[in-house]
Amino acid sequence: MAAGEQSHDVAECKQVDDGITRVFQLLGKRWTGPIVAVLTAGPAYFVSLRRAIPGISERMLSDRLTELAAAGLVVREVYEGPPLRVEYRLTEAGAALEPALSALGMWAKKYLCDGEQRGGC
DSSP: OOTTOOOOOGGGSOOOOHHHHHHHHHHTSTTHHHHHHHHTTOOEEHHHHHHHSTTOOHHHHHHHHHHHHHTTSEEEEEEOOSSOEEEEEEOHHHHTTHHHHHHHHHHHHHHOSSSSOOSOO
């Protein structure tokens, strides 16, 4: 071993928590966090969700809602029309994300003011 080098024991390295990995695999996808955040205020129809999240396409919204439903965070309810309406609401597990999302929002306001500025606004 060269001077100044230290041995590296892979077993001693810190590893990311499995729960954190699973959370960010789901909530780290683009648009997922904003969808859940909108739904924390209460159930919403598909068209209302689309209006509440500028820039999201219908296809992307549909895909993310399907993923959230498969993960047990969102329930989809169809109301026969006319017009046919589809409403989405958070499950108990989805609603339990509200404190974490609120804390992340406060953190972002403090540390990510304009996306470039760091360390307080």
